[in-house]
Amino acid sequence: MLVDKFILPEGKVYMCGHSLGPSLKTISDAMCNTLQDFASYGVSSWNKSGWIDLPYTLGTKIAALVGANSDEVIVSDSTVVNLFKALKAAMSLQKGRNIILTTDDNFPADLYIAQGISEVRYIKDTKADEIYENIDETVAVLMLTHVNYRDASVLEMKAINDYAHKYGVLIVWDLSHSIGIVPLDLEASGVDFAVGCTYKYLSGGPGSPAFIYANRKHHEVMQSPIQGWMGHNQPFAFEKEYASSGVRKFMSGTPAILSMKALEDALEVFDRSLIDKAYSIANEYSSLLIESLKNCDIEVYAPQNRGGHVALTHKHGYAFSRALIEASFICDYRAPDLVRLCVNPLYISLDNIESCIEKIRFIIEKALYLKPEYNQMQKVT
Amino acid sequence: MLVDKFILPEGKVYMCGHSLGPSLKTISDAMCNTLQDFASYGVSSWNKSGWIDLPYTLGTKIAALVGANSDEVIVSDSTVVNLFKALKAAMSLQKGRNIILTTDDNFPADLYIAQGISEVRYIKDTKADEIYENIDETVAVLMLTHVNYRDASVLEMKAINDYAHKYGVLIVWDLSHSIGIVPLDLEASGVDFAVGCTYKYLSGGPGSPAFIYANRKHHEVMQSPIQGWMGHNQPFAFEKEYASSGVRKFMSGTPAILSMKALEDALEVFDRSLIDKAYSIANEYSSLLIESLKNCDIEVYAPQNRGGHVALTHKHGYAFSRALIEASFICDYRAPDLVRLCVNPLYISLDNIESCIEKIRFIIEKALYLKPEYNQMQKVT
Numbered sequence: 001m002l003v004d005k006f007i008l009p010e011g012k013v014y015m016c017g018h019s020l021g022p023s024l025k026t027i028s029d030a031m032c033n034t035l036q037d038f039a040s041y042g043v044s045s046w047n048k049s050g051w052i053d054l055p056y057t058l059g060t061k062i063a064a065l066v067g068a069n070s071d072e073v074i075v076s077d078s079t080v081v082n083l084f085k086a087l088k089a090a091m092s093l094q095k096g097r098n099i100i101l102t103t104d105d106n107f108p109a110d111l112y113i114a115q116g117i118s119e120v121r122y123i124k125d126t127k128a129d130e131i132y133e134n135i136d137e138t139v140a141v142l143m144l145t146h147v148n149y150r151d152a153s154v155l156e157m158k159a160i161n162d163y164a165h166k167y168g169v170l171i172v173w174d175l176s177h178s179i180g181i182v183p184l185d186l187e188a189s190g191v192d193f194a195v196g197c198t199y200k201y202l203s204g205g206p207g208s209p210a211f212i213y214a215n216r217k218h219h220e221v222m223q224s225p226i227q228g229w230m231g232h233n234q235p236f237a238f239e240k241e242y243a244s245s246g247v248r249k250f251m252s253g254t255p256a257i258l259s260m261k262a263l264e265d266a267l268e269v270f271d272r273s274l275i276d277k278a279y280s281i282a283n284e285y286s287s288l289l290i291e292s293l294k295n296c297d298i299e300v301y302a303p304q305n306r307g308g309h310v311a312l313t314h315k316h317g318y319a320f321s322r323a324l325i326e327a328s329f330i331c332d333y334r335a336p337d338l339v340r341l342c343v344n345p346l347y348i349s350l351d352n353i354e355s356c357i358e359k360i361r362f363i364i365e366k367a368l369y370l371k372p373e374y375n376q377m378q379k380v381t
Numbered sequence: 382m383l384v385d386k387f388i389l390p391e392g393k394v395y396m397c398g399h400s401l402g403p404s405l406k407t408i409s410d411a412m413c414n415t416l417q418d419f420a421s422y423g424v425s426s427w428n429k430s431g432w433i434d435l436p437y438t439l440g441t442k443i444a445a446l447v448g449a450n451s452d453e454v455i456v457s458d459s460t461v462v463n464l465f466k467a468l469k470a471a472m473s474l475q476k477g478r479n480i481i482l483t484t485d486d487n488f489p490a491d492l493y494i495a496q497g498i499s500e501v502r503y504i505k506d507t508k509a510d511e512i513y514e515n516i517d518e519t520v521a522v523l524m525l526t527h528v529n530y531r532d533a534s535v536l537e538m539k540a541i542n543d544y545a546h547k548y549g550v551l552i553v554w555d556l557s558h559s560i561g562i563v564p565l566d567l568e569a570s571g572v573d574f575a576v577g578c579t580y581k582y583l584s585g586g587p588g589s590p591a592f593i594y595a596n597r598k599h600h601e602v603m604q605s606p607i608q609g610w611m612g613h614n615q616p617f618a619f620e621k622e623y624a625s626s627g628v629r630k631f632m633s634g635t636p637a638i639l640s641m642k643a644l645e646d647a648l649e650v651f652d653r654s655l656i657d658k659a660y661s662i663a664n665e666y667s668s669l670l671i672e673s674l675k676n677c678d679i680e681v682y683a684p685q686n687r688g689g690h691v692a693l694t695h696k697h698g699y700a701f702s703r704a705l706i707e708a709s710f711i712c713d714y715r716a717p718d719l720v721r722l723c724v725n726p727l728y729i730s731l732d733n734i735e736s737c738i739e740k741i742r743f744i745i746e747k748a749l750y751l752k753p754e755y756n757q758m759q760k761v762t
Contacts, residue, residue, distance in 0.1 A: 042404075047760055081609075109609070113607065205638070207641070252459055259638070
């Protein structure tokens with residue numbers, strides 16, 4: 001759809017956008033301009049170049065993509081830090097309840113954060129019915145990931161929110177694998193809090209800052225555990241006591257400007273209609289992959305409602321992923337046996353998908369995953 | 382000393398390095414190379430370009446500058462988030478004590494974080510004797526800033542640590558205004574925890590990531606409130622339970638690589654002997670400023686042991702700072718009446734200091750601070 005806007009690894013099909021979205025061509029210019037401002041004006045750029053407003057201006061852009069009001073989103077910190085803030089804020093609104101309910105197969109980073117905060121109860125099977133069965137009035141917060149990082153299945157956000165609210169449960173959504181590829185409407189879905197990263201489907205660059213959403217209805221009462229001075233109503237008044245309001249409460253320290261500016265550049269590409277189209281084509285691609293690999297010696301996950309990647313399991317999963325990468329299809333591996341293929345149509349074509357299917361069949365046929373060089377583990381997988 | 386290594390605002394004397402250090406000339410190349418890696422290799426750069434190790438490789442470099450062991454420092458998040466982690470970790474080691482003791486004139490950002498965590502007791506006067514007087518066995522944590530952001534006075538780190546330890550008090554130091562300009566020896570000084578920013582005297586770029594130090598003696602027992610997956614002993618094993626050790630416990634989410642790489646480039650410039658020399662020359666410069674402005678209609682702070690800036694107060698402080706900036710001396714203003722001048726000899730010469738003195742005298746003589754255009758407040762000061 002927009003392949004000309006990206007720089008893709010030469011001679012490769014980049015099917016790893018669910019992990020790190022590829023670089024936009026304009027990012028170099030955006031960086032040069034920022035470095036130029038820094039060099040020419042030094043500290044004055046905080047005013048002159050609007051650096052100080054970036055958490056809010058980028059928040060407004062993200063809000064437009066997820067169906068939120070512009071005063072409900074900021075860009076700040078990492079997903080992990082934002083999840084910590086959102087969970088703690090939600091928990092502190094739920095006096096007398098101390099359980100965080102989540103799914104067994106949630107992204108481990110999310111589980112670790114929850115485990116550090118309170119008692120965690122796990123739902124064994126990530127299905128709506130199972131989720132409903134586990135919701136009761138002892139639960140403080142339901143923490144869910146919208147698109148599962150393993151099988152790419154998508155949860156029904158509105159139905160789950162509605163059900164949980166009946167029991168007075170607040171919901172914190174992780175949208176890391178959703179934003180930029182799955183249509184979202186946070187306000188209409190009645191979301192309480194949400195967080196997400198911007199370096200996957202939004203191509204914000206490696207480790208680009210994350211976002212945090214807080215529904216207006218919580219703004220007055222909610223408190224962030226991290227009372228960041230950048231969220232003070234008047235950060236440069238240097239008052240002794242903390243005072244903050246609205247989503248500003250979730251601001252922490254000085255934003256990492258270089259990373260913020262790269263993200264700002266990437267966000268120029270996106271609007272909701274583009275995401276709608278990308279979602280629809282991604283679904284065609286994933287259907288084709290799923291259908292075509294049905295009768296191969298490999299298991300393909302086929303959830304009915306899918307995000308932007310397709311997941312396969314294979315008993316030699318890691319070596320299988322190495323073989324596919326060697327054959328120029330950049331995919332990734334998640335322990336213990338999962339291989340993931342991103343089908344983002346912004347830079348992946350139908351031709352790419354068809355060649356990928358062919359290559360997977362070839363790897364299986366020739367058992368290429370048995371080669372010793374594919375069986376040595378790397379640090380980041 | 383190293384003026385050729387920096388890009389300085391043209392025709393200006395940049396005396397704002399205590400707020401944002403100026404750009405190094407090499408930062409553009411460092412950024413270009415990083416963007417090239419990103420574009421060419423996408424997600425593979427996490428391994429190929431060592432991105433995944435940056436929090437530790439940069440931590441090792443910072444450790445060398447502050448007299449710490451390389452396994453005691455990581456680079457991660459912002460100062461505010463790191464201070465939150467350090468304070469919470471220190472508090473949780475102090476069962477039965479709930480008071481954070483700090484100074485009344487500590488940097489407000491630090492006060493806000495402490496206020497969000499526990500009961501805060503304030504020391505009215507930031508002097509060693511006053512600090513000692515307030516230390517007793519009800520205090521859990523003493524939170525101090527090494528170089529005062531207002532008057533640039535430096536606290537005696539070792540003596541204070543020794544005294545506090547006698548009462549079982551743990552100390553968290555903020556080194557934001559120290560690192561890169563004041564010699565530090567954290568191990569010899571018996572520091573428990575420390576945090577600091579890297580965008581002032583280390584010129585890491587706007588909002589460059591902060592560091593956090595934890596003394597080895599606390600590694601086994603300490604816990605971070607934010608159980609970040611990047612700190613998991615095996616982040617890519619995707620285990621369900623969190624397990625982390627050493628200073629890794631303070632890692633949170635995916636590091637902002639662009640900002641990390643700019644900092645990596647800046648750190649190439651620094652070693653301890655350079656900082657020793659810079660400290661000594663900065664002291665000559667500040668002595669000269671203090672002596673020369675004694676008899677002007679302005680109050681100059683003259684602490685005996687000083688950091689890298691000189692502070693003046695003037696009843697028209699903000700307008701005074703605007704007049705000085707207009708006269709090409711980039712300084713900054715801190716509410717309600719403080720004007721700060723950085724004297725970092727890495728890029729400021731004796732000539733610069735002498736012209737600055739002359740200009741200050743001129744502004745006072747002509748009462749230029751009364752001009753209406755200097756009395757309109759900007760967003761970031």
